[in-house]
Amino acid sequence: MKKIYLLLLINLTLCLPRVVFGQASTDTVVTLKQCIEFALRNQPAVRQAAIDEQINEKDVKIGLAGWLPQLSSSGEYEHYFKGSVPVAFSTGTTSTTTGQTVAAPNLDEYSSLGLQASQVIYNSDVLLAAKTANYSRLYYKQNTLSSQINVLSDVSKAFFDVLLSQKQLDILNEDIVRLQRSLKDSYSKYQAGTADKTDYKQATIALNNSIASRKQTTESIKAKLAYLKQIMGVKAGTTLTLAYDSAHYESEAYIDTNQQLDYNKRIEYQQLQTTKTLQNINVSYYKWQFLPSVSAIGAYSLNYISSKFSSLYNNDYPSGYYGLTLSFPIFQGTKRLQNLSKARLQSSRADIDIENSQNTINTEYVQALASYKSNYTNWEILKQNVDLAKDVYKVVSLQYREGIKTYLDVIVAQSDLRTAELNYYNALFQLLSSKIDLEKALGTLTPQSN
Incomplete structure (x- = not known):
């Protein structure tokens, strides 16, 4: 019974990879570039930043609308009680069409239709809108670019994380195939009486461990893919x-580490510089408020006066004017002075934000450069270990079949090979991720560069 059970176990493990991985995939195949392009169009943070840019454009146009002529119309109707006729009507009114004069006591119906126009010549509010328009647009464009850079970085790292797990899965599948072969060889030796039964039991244990690791890796890929899609x-x-x-990714892992750090290339630093410019304009705005506001004005109206409503609109009395208005607030309880002091603060x-940003950017650069150099050295060394581990495994496996080496030596060699391959790909994708961090720290990571 034990032999039958063991044969069934061997056949099951031999067939298992075909059952799990023999299904055809109908998924959409995408590259890193395609993932980035899709994310730059559809990622919520990028879309929100684009909407914020459009909202700001509307705010700019709203502010600049104050420079355009302002037109308004008005109309009114008034009925005066007996004995309450305005003094203005007390002398009577002469009709422009009939030449007749209407007595004041009978003028209890009044109406007017008018059109008013104004044009700002100088006003601190509209001047502020004009001065800040381009810088406000620039700030929100920089905000959109910042969102795109963050998405580019996050998507690239998540993509590499999934690839690492997939490579680990491939390595585990290759390891399982080798373990299945070893299990078959050790069991054959046991049946032939040339090996102890502990060999095939150790092979079974190692195979089961690899199958369990494969299941864990398979499930982790699903979780990492979900995050990538998010x-x-x-x-x-x-x-x-x-x-x-x-x-391809091995060739993409290289970057010039002699590049000099330039703060002005960092989008965060550029945003702070734009904010500083807007703050300076705000200081000037509160200075401008000490100047008077000047506007050109004009109006034209038709007045209607009658003793009866039925004949109110038979005759009209036009009037019009144009001129300038000057508004100068003399004292506002030190409000303007306090606002000016606040704007200067x-x-x-x-300025302090900019200074602190320089220190932060320098630290990020130093850390990213150190991480990249460390990962690059690690990757170069581990790449050699893979070739060495493959050669060792081939030799030890052949010597085991010839009875020179023990099965423990095979297990150790196989474990070393799997570890070397896993470490190599882990180092490769860590290197690619650290390259992304270094490019971001240098300010060279942009949507146009990918």
Whole structure:
């Protein structure tokens, strides 16, 4: 019975990879570039930033609308009680059409239709809108670009994370095939009486461990794919299969580490510089408020006066004028002085933000550069370990079949090979992620560069 059970176990493990991985995939195959392009169009943060940019454009146009002529119309109707006729009507009114004069006591119906126009010549509010328009647009464009850079970085890292797990899965599948072969060889030796039964039991244990690891890795890929789809803006029900070329990514892992850090290339620093400019304009705005506001005005109206409503609109009395208005607030309880002082403090605070940003950017650069160099060295060394581990495994496996080496030596060699391969790909994708961090720290990571 034990032999039958063991044979069934061997056949099951031999067939298991075909059952699990023999199904045809119908998923959409996408590359890293396609993932990034899709995310830049559909990721919620990027879409929100684009909407914020459009909202700001509307605010700019609303502010600049104050420079355009302002037109308004008005109309009114009034009925005066007996004995309450305005003094203005007390001398009577002469009709422009009939030449007759209407007595004041009978003028108890009044109406007017008018058109008013004004044009700002100088006003601190509309001047502020004109001065800040371009810088406000620039700030929100920078905000959109910042969102795109963050999405580019996050999608790239998530993509590499999924690829790492998929490579780990491939390595585990290869390891399982080798373990199945070893299990078959050790069991054959046991049946032939040339090996102890502990060999095939150790092989079974190792095989079961690898199968369990494969299941864990398979499930982790699902979770990592879900996160990738989330930051891409892909619907939850969409299936994705990632396409990659290890040789391509190996060539993409290199970056010039002699590049000099330039703060002005960082989008965060650019945003702070724009904010500083807006703060300076705000200081000037509160200075401008000490100047008077000047506007050109004009109006034209038709007045109607009658003793009866039925004949109110038979005759009209036009009037019109144009001129200038000057408004100069003399004292506002030190409000303007306090606002000016506040704006200067905000400008000083922006200077400190810029100074602190320089220190932060420098730290990020130093950390990213150190991480990249460390990962690059690690990757170069581990790449050699894979070739060495393959050669060792081939030799030890052959010597075991010839009875020179023990099965323990095979297990150790196989474990070393699997570890070397896992470490190599882990180092490769860590290197690619650290390259993304270094490019971001240098300010060279932009949507146009990918």
